Amino acid sequence: MSYAQAFQRLLQEPGVEESTMMKTPCLRYQGNFLTMMFDKEEALIIKVSPERVNELIASGEGLEFNYTKKRFKEWVLIPIEYADAFESFMFEALHYAHSKS
Template sequence: MSYEQALNALLAIDGVEESTMMKTPCLRYKGSFLAMMFEKEDALIIKVSPERVNELVSRGVGGEFNFTKKRFKEWVLTP
């Protein structure tokens, strides 16, 4: 699935809308951050539970997001 296809599928869900965060386009669900592309790493950032972040990182399918040298415990980078 391409990014554009995923974007369109998510925008079809009630409560999901396009917005910005850190001057970057993102998706929000009922006003809360959901996901955005992180061009610097060519990755998608998604917000999930801290447990899910740890699981994805330990399985090697995601990476920690440390944009400000501080780990965002609910954000995971997915290539």
Template sequence: MTYDDIANKLVDKEVGVEHSTLMKGPCLRYKGDFMAAMFEPENAMIIKVSPKRVNELIASGEGKEFNFTKKRFKEWVLIPASLEKHYEKYLHEALAYAKRKK
């Protein structure tokens, strides 16, 4: 399933999840807070999870550091398109993190 398919499914089924924009592109938000997006320059999905989880994903090779502005985003991690078959799992993880923060 593609990112767009999963995003649409979450918007349809999860209260508080909505399509929005970030950096002039589409993203997902949960109750107004950024949750996930596709980042075309890296051909990867960005998700927002805990700093500990970001470090785990980078250490395992599943994720890459997001530093688009030359500053590391401690809660954002890039998940490459090569792991697209797992995007649904990562998006649910981002949603669970967003729900804990609200």
């Protein structure tokens, strides 16, 4: 499933809405950031627990997000080579958002 298809699928979930961040389309759950494509890095950004961020970085599936020269503890970049799993990562971000509400 493509990123665009996964984006549209998540929009069907209760509480998920389309928005923008850094002038780029993103998804939010109850107003809080979930996910977006970060074209500058050719990667998906997801918001998950700090522990999960560390796991993804350690496994090589994720890269640290530090766009403002400050590490975002709940944001991780998922490189384009994992595009086949983007939908799964995006739903993981939604599950994390559910756990915080």
